[in-house]
Amino acid sequence: MPSATIWRAIRWGFVALFASGACVHVFLALATPRSYDGFADTAFFGWVHDGWQNIFMAHPTVWALLLAAAELTIAILLVKVPRVGYVAVIAFHLALMLFGWGFWLWCVPALAFAVPAARNSFRSGR
Template identity: 80%
Template structure:
């Protein structure tokens, strides 16, 4: 028995969500490269609103010790997520979910972005898993 074919509007919505995440992570990578190379100290206050003391302390002692290197690594991670979303979508969505869960550690303000992103990424991952395809249709 085969699964019913997805209706066209539903498939269009899933494609839009998918390519939206690809665009967000690819453009995020570009932004981090620009910031890393031009104003690496702009990351200085990012960890200040962390939900736990170890988030703020870790940010200051680890990331801000070498902000250019870490920002470039962050850019590479975001670009990797974008590439995974295109090549291995389910793995890409797992990375999207983990990225947003980690981002939420940096303060309640990031929940305003992360909760809606997770509300799209988790169902998109489920849809991708159920479709059982290597590519988004």
């Protein structure tokens, strides 16, 4: 069983990842909102691709800013309420996997850290 230091490092790694992701999305939303256009091209299901094109890309600046707010919220939850934060991290990565196999290259390793860290958070009461 990893030490508390390892679990803390994993949690803070996710905090940094989601906080920096929020910053990236703010930049992209304001500088190049059309850069999100091909994001769902490799989605597994037509409804994911169509939803992305018809909903997100209808107003990419607004949706990208909301995405940034969601990522920042996840980072804050990981600091304030780790159990809820980890549930959000896991849900975020599972949803991201709907966008195609390429995202699995990121999500599977991320989940390999997030799921045990969440389990530890629930077991330790923190």
